[in-house]
Structures are given as structure tokens and as C-alpha cells.
Amino acid sequence: MSVSAVIFYILSFFILVTGLLAVTSRKIFRSAIWLLFSLTGIAGLYFWLQMEFIAAVQIVVYVGGIVVLIIFSIFLTQQSGKDLPAPVRVRSIFSVLAVCTGFVLTCLLVRGYAFGQAGHVAGGGAGPDASVGNIGAQLLSTSEHGYVLPFEVISILLLAAMIGCIVIAIKTKPENK
Amino acid sequence: MSQVPLSHVLFLSTALFFIGMYGLFTRRNMITMLMSVELILNSVNINFIAFNKYLYPEKLEGVFFTLFIIAIAAAEAAVAIAIIINLYRNFHSIDVEDADEMKF
Numbered sequence: 001m002s003v004s005a006v007i008f009y010i011l012s013f014f015i016l017v018t019g020l021l022a023v024t025s026r027k028i029f030r031s032a033i034w035l036l037f038s039l040t041g042i043a044g045l046y047f048w049l050q051m052e053f054i055a056a057v058q059i060v061v062y063v064g065g066i067v068v069l070i071i072f073s074i075f076l077t078q079q080s081g082k083d084l085p086a087p088v089r090v091r092s093i094f095s096v097l098a099v100c101t102g103f104v105l106t107c108l109l110v111r112g113y114a115f116g117q118a119g120h121v122a123g124g125g126a127g128p129d130a131s132v133g134n135i136g137a138q139l140l141s142t143s144e145h146g147y148v149l150p151f152e153v154i155s156i157l158l159l160a161a162m163i164g165c166i167v168i169a170i171k172t173k174p175e176n177k
Numbered sequence: 178m179s180q181v182p183l184s185h186v187l188f189l190s191t192a193l194f195f196i197g198m199y200g201l202f203t204r205r206n207m208i209t210m211l212m213s214v215e216l217i218l219n220s221v222n223i224n225f226i227a228f229n230k231y232l233y234p235e236k237l238e239g240v241f242f243t244l245f246i247i248a249i250a251a252a253e254a255a256v257a258i259a260i261i262i263n264l265y266r267n268f269h270s271i272d273v274e275d276a277d278e279m280k281f
Contacts, residue, residue, distance in 0.1 A: 032208075062250075
């Protein structure tokens with residue numbers, strides 16, 4: 001087993017353990033911190049796959065944006081020192097059953113499917129393709145495989161989300177109530 | 178990278194997806210459910226990047242889908258947190274069992 005494979009298995013172990021702690025921890029603030037570790041591990045996985053731009057975006061948006069937003073909202077709405085109530089026993093038993101069934105089923109399907117037998121897997125010549133220049137050029141090109149229309153739609157979506165957040169979370173005046 | 182088969186990356190993303198599902202089933206607090214949704218979206222992103230890298234290394238489609246998913250996840254998290262804060266203002270709780278009344 002080479003160093004690269006060892007790095008992959010360590011990274012995946014780290015991602016899964018911290019993800020599991022993020023969904024099972026009883027303190028909500030610790031849960032958010034475990035989620036942060038898990039997302040950082042996924043960024044490491046993108047580095048391992050040589051997708052540096054996606055890894056940078058993952059760190060900037062998820063770790064720097066979404067987790068910080070979640071921590072802010074925890075501080076706004078919760079007493080973060082208190083334990084969360086334990087899940088109902090019946091519900092957690094059936095959740096474990098459903099999740100294990102789905103996992104085993106999907107793994108059997110993945111194992112039974114022959115990926116890339118046509119010789120794609122070797123794929124060494126991917127060096128300059130995922131560079132930031134190529135990504136930017138194709139993202140904004142208007143030719144056949146360009147992505148300029150989804151890009152603009154996403155910008156409209158972000159604007160709508162921003163205005164929607166302000167409208168939803170705005171404080172109404174007390175005399176209206 | 179070439180020593181690890183694609184199926185192992187897919188096993189990792191499947192496991193992460195079902196960890197997120199478990200959190201979504203058992204948690205009743207809205208913020209922790211939102212965290213589970215983020216885990217699920219990340220497992221999908223891993224799938225896109227892995228397929229792009231292993232099967233079609235000369236194309237960039239998986240990268241774009243991942244970028245758009247990340248942007249939509251950011252917008253979704255922001256709107257969800259605005260709704261959670263508004264709900265907390267009305268019900269003084271963000272447990273989904275307590276939010277049983279539709280009210281603006």
C-alpha cells in the first residue's frame with residue numbers, strides 16, 4: 001500500500017469519525033465543532049484528489065462561512081452549555097436499522113457495478129485541466145460547454161436569498177403586534 | 178491517487194451520506210438537522226469530484242456542479258438560519274416538535 005492510499009484511508013477515517021460525532025454529540029456547540037473538523041477533512045480529500053480550487057472553495061465557504069453562521073445562530077437561540085435531550089429509543093433504533101440497510105444496499109450496488117473498465121481509470125494526463133484559469137474560462141464562456149447561464153442564475157439566487165433572509169429575520173415593530 | 182479504486186471513494190461518500198441521514202432521523206433540533214443536511218450535501222460533492230477525476234479526467238463538469246452545489250448550500254444555510262431565528266422569536270424554541278402552528 002502506497003503513501004497516497006494510506007493518506008486516503010486516514011482522511012476517510014477522520015471524516016467519518018468526526019461526522020459521526022457531529023450527529024451524535026449531545027452538546028450542540030461541540031457538534032458544530034465536530035462538523036467543522038469533518039468539513040476540513042473533506043477539503044483535505046479534495047487536495048488529495050488534486051482539486052486545489054475546490055478545496056479552497058470548500059474551506060472558504062463551508063469552514064469560513066457556513067460553520068461560523070451555524071455557531072452564531074447557536075449563540076442566538078440556545079443555551080449552549082445545556083445538553084440536548086436524548087432521542088427517543090425506538091426512533092434511534094429504527095433510524096440505525098434504516099441507515100444500515102440503506103448503506104449495505106448502496107455498497108452492494110457500488111461493488112457490483114464495474115466503473116471505468118474502458119481504461120479511463122489510469123487517467124494520468126489531468127494535470128493542467130483543473131487549474132483556476134481553465135475553470136474560470138469555461139465557467140464564463142458562452143460557447144457550447146460554457147456555464148455562463150447557470151452562473152448568472154446562481155448570482156440571482158444569491159441576491160434573492162440575501163433579500164429573503166433580511167425580510168424573514170427582520171424585527172417587526174412592537175406596536176404592530 | 179491511482180492506487181485507491183473509485184469504489185472506495187464511493188463507499189466513503191455513501192457512509193457520510195447515511196451518517197447525515199441518521200442525524201436527520203434522530204435529531205429534533207433545527208440547527209443540528211441543518212448540520213446533517215450539510216453533511217449530506219458534502220457527500221454528494223465528493224461523488225461529483227471523484228467521478229470527474231476518475232472517469233472523465235479531461236473534463237470539468239463535476240467541478241462546476243460542485244461549485245454550484247456549494248453556492249446553493251450557502252444560500253440555503255443562510256435562509257434556514259433566518260427562518261430558525263424568526264421561529265425562535267415566535268416560539269422561544271427551535272425544536273421541530275414545538276413548531277406546530279403556521280403563523281407569519
